[in-house]
Amino acid sequence: MTQAYAQLQEGRFEEAVDTFSASLAVGPRTIPALRGRGQAYGQLQRWSLAAADFEAAKDLAPDDADNWVDWGISLANNQQMYPAIDAFDALLAKHPTCVRGHLELGRLYLTIGAIPKGRQQLEQALACHPMPEQRHIIDTLLREQQKLDKKRIYRPDFESLHRTEQQTGPASWFRRLRGFLGRGGVK
Numbered sequence: 001m002t003q004a005y006a007q008l009q010e011g012r013f014e015e016a017v018d019t020f021s022a023s024l025a026v027g028p029r030t031i032p033a034l035r036g037r038g039q040a041y042g043q044l045q046r047w048s049l050a051a052a053d054f055e056a057a058k059d060l061a062p063d064d065a066d067n068w069v070d071w072g073i074s075l076a077n078n079q080q081m082y083p084a085i086d087a088f089d090a091l092l093a094k095h096p097t098c099v100r101g102h103l104e105l106g107r108l109y110l111t112i113g114a115i116p117k118g119r120q121q122l123e124q125a126l127a128c129h130p131m132p133e134q135r136h137i138i139d140t141l142l143r144e145q146q147k148l149d150k151k152r153i154y155r156p157d158f159e160s161l162h163r164t165e166q167q168t169g170p171a172s173w174f175r176r177l178r179g180f181l182g183r184g185g186v187k
Helices: 002-009 013-026 031-043 047-060 065-077 081-094 099-112 115-127 132-151 158-168 170-182
Strands: none
Touching: 002 013, 002 031, 013 031, 031 047, 031 065, 047 065, 065 081, 065 099, 081 099, 099 115, 099 132, 115 132
C-alpha cells in the first residue's frame, strides 16, 4: 500500500493501479486500497472503473461522506448524470451538512442546466460553513453563473411557474406564460 500511494503521489497512475490491484488480490478489500485505485483510475479518466471502486468503498464504509462524493463525481464524469444526482441526494439525506456534497451537486445541476437547483445547493453549501478554499470555489461558481445569466436569453423559471400553478391554478400560469411570450422571451 505504501508503494501504491507513493506511485499515486508521483503521478505514476498506471503503476499505482497495478499495485493497488495486486494489494486487493492478495489481501482483503480495504477502503484505502479501493479509494487509492479509484483515485488512480480517476486521474487516468477511466471513470466507470473509478466509480466501481468508490462504490465498493462506500459499501464498506457507508458513513464516510468522501466515498459518496467521489462515487458521485466519477458517475458524473462518466456521463451518468442522473445516477450521480441520486448518489448525492442519498449522501445528503445521510449527511445534510456535507459541504462537498452540496458543492458537487450544485456544480452538477449547473452543468445540466438546472440553474435554480444548482444555486440552491451552492447556497446550502455556504450555510454549512465551508472551509476557505471551498468557499472560494462556491463564490467563483456563483459569480460565473451570474455572468452567464446576464448573457443568457431569458427563459422562464419553470419550477417557479409550477409552484405558482399549484398555488393559483392553471389559468394563472397560462396568463403568465402568455405574458412572457408577448415580451419576446422566445426567439
